[in-house]
Amino acid sequence: MPIEALDRTDRRILDALQHDGRMTNQDLADAVGLSPSPCLRRVRQLEAAGAISGYVALLDPAAAGLEVSAFVRVRLVQQDDRHLAVFERSVREFPEVMECYLIAGESDYQLRVLVRSLQAFEDFLRTKLTQIEGIAQVQTSFALRRIVYRTAIPIDT
Template sequence: MADFSLDMMDRRILNALQADGRMTNHDLSERVGLSPSPCLRRMRALESTGVIFRYVALVDPIAVGLPVTAFIRVRLDRQDDQNLAKFEGCVATFPEIMECYLMTGDCDYQLRGLFDSLGAFEDFLRQKLTRIAGVSEVTTSFALRPVVYKTALPL
């Protein structure tokens, strides 16, 4: 992303779009107190600089049959660039994995996965994750229920 400074109006636009990314430019301009043309120019600038990098629909995992959320911690036997890249490349291909972070501390990676059942998680673990060369330890915690789930950044 280029060196781009956000002013208060940019932050208002971003907050409004984070609440409803489908609103029209007219509605957005009214919400933030700016006329439509300058509002659209600002929004396009936020897109072109990469501040806004895509628009998505948020889908309820339970409503689509994915009620099991697993937080998976992975330790590799070696943390050299080649092993890290291999692991990251494999994990990126797994549709079950929603997030993957390279970590500090007692694990190398923290993953969040969604599954339709504990059996599906077991299959994923045995058939995919532990078959990646270099994986030496996997520990998992299962979410009972979400307490706080936000998608909007605190601007």
């Protein structure tokens, strides 16, 4: 369901839940100007329609001992269906890969990798990533400091 197809109240519900997914239905209803029953009904409809895909707790990587954030660009030897499928199936299995995108440009993929240390990154690179069939080149940049990190998508309320 495209966000644009939602009315103002549904958008306000989505915006509020993105900022506090644990708020009670009563608090949500108060925030968006509904009574609890219609509010809960709208939330259930948004879930059923796929506008809300799930609920999570966001953890601090540093608190979990994951101090190194790397951005890895990968170029394949050939960008055909077989090589793409092999690569994508493989990286889905690596818990260190937080995000992976098929991209346009000099590289074929960009990954965000989260690990405990530079040694752990080297191990990941040598024993996992570069073992995937069809990789031609890997380039890595390391994050020095996070400037912006958002989990809430912009919703025009």
